[in-house]
Amino acid sequence: MKLINIFSLFFYQIILHDLCSLASSSLSEKRKHLDRIIVVVRHGDRAPLFPFAFDRDRMNELWPNGYGYLTSEGRTRMYRIGQFLRRRYSYQFPGRYISPRDVYIRSSTIPRCLESSQLIAAGLSPPIGVWQWKSDIGELWQPVPIFTVQRWREALLNPSSNCELAFRLFERIRNSPVVKNYLLLHQEIIQNISCITHENLRDHREIREFVDNLVSSKHHGRRLPKWCTANVYNQLKEIFDISLRFDYTGEIEPELRRLRAGVLMNEIFKGLDPDIDPYRSRLSIYVTHDSQLLHLRDALGLDMNSVSLMFGSMLMFEYNKQEDSVHLYSANVPGPMDRITAEELKIPVCEKNLTRIPLGYLQTKYKHLFLDLDEFDRQCGNSNDGKQPMDPYL
Structure with a gap:
């Protein structure tokens, strides 16, 4: 019972903090119909990846959750990102509720990304009505599927996958x-x-x-x-x-744009098209690393001057089939408890840098970067008989 009370207190404190911004943020969103929504997000705040060799004992005390794992701040941030996405997109779904069947969540297999995925899911889809499965904890949390693959085969979300x-x-x-x-x-x-x-x-x-x-x-x-x-x-x-x-980025080796962002680009721009996969979830969330987000932003042609992405940084792709328009938004949140807002980006594939562009036009413009997994293996020269060395930065 004590565990449940602590669990409840954690969620309720965050919910109360967000009540003041709930009305303003939701009312400000344009209530346009969206046929597809794709979110690519960096994991939450984490501990350092390694201890300092000269201060190892003190470092072990400072980071009890383990090196490279989410901290309390990271857990809070990712739960609130789930709440933000629920406020932003719930009106797209029946009963203004995003159920576990309405969302597809794919994660890099690195633990901090898997943890971030679970926290996003908890904030995005709290159990309501028939989704409540038990008193106490079943009124606060429900299981939501998180999909992943082996790290060395994760060409979609891990830029150190085998290539x-x-x-x-x-x-x-x-x-x-x-x-x-x-x-x-x-x-x-x-x-x-x-x-x-x-x-x-x-x-x-x-x-x-x-x-x-x-x-x-x-x-x-x-x-x-x-x-x-x-x-x-x-x-x-x-x-x-x-x-x-x-x-x-492809600043020094331009071919890396395709090899490291091509599979994700292919997934995004095919996933936005209801005609290609009519049974796909309307909302898809991909949880990854800053390095993969950098590759993606670079491949899209976005400004790379502010290259350091904060924890929980997001790119949100929204598609309206009737208007045949793709909109791209960015969110970069300074702190775990700061208000989350989205900024619309100009997509730099036209001379005028328009914010609203037909999906077919973007698919044509970016087609040279697209890679499916078979083509990825072929271009990489992969033999698929061994695993790649681990990149410690991830």
Whole structure:
């Protein structure tokens, strides 16, 4: 009973916080009919992926949920994102209720994405009426299917899935003149940090993994090491952001756009079309990583200057068949309890950067990027007889 009370208190506190914004956010939405809705979202706030070698014992105490797993802030954020999606889209469904049968949720197989998927589902589809299956907990939560596949075969949502060609291109980025010249410009601070911490930071990826720890600690209000002054942190954060841009856009290796975003692009633009798959769920949610979202934004041609995506960042594709119009929205939420709002994006495939574009036009414009899984394997040169090395950044 105590567990149920704690569970209830967690949900009710979040619900009460959102009541003030419920009316304004729902009334502001245009009540247009949507035939298909596709949401691609980054997982919630997480702990660092690795402990600092020089401070391992203290780090273990600071992150009791485990490295790379969702924190309490991340759980709160993803539950509220589910509530946001319910407010935004429930009017599209009978009885203004999104049931577990109305939504398809696909997740990267990494635990923080699976956890995020469950929390989104809990906020999106609380049990009401016939969906309540038991007193106490059955009035607050119900099971919603979450779909995933093995990590090494997850070309849809995991940019480190098995692709021999992409691995070679990824390695070429590490040794490219662009990356080497950039690191030379920041050689002094890299060497100083390596000396202070006794970390061997040899390339931009090792630097990124190291700085990720600082970024996660600062994000969660943890005390940073004394040597990490505001000036040092800002310099390292800049290297961190540029490192993401090197690896997870086609800026250096344009072919990565198709290899790492093509399967997801194919899924989105075929999934938006009711004529291709009339039995598909009207609402589909894909839970992934910032690296995959970066690949997707880059493939769509969106502005990549603000390359660091916050936890819970979303792209929302909405399609109205009668108007034959696709609208694209972005949501980037600063904090777990901040109000969530959506900004409509201009789709950069026309000279005028229109916000409303026919689906067929977009399918034609992006067709050169589309890959199904068979074509993905063929272009990657995959033998499918082994698993890829694990990318620690994911």
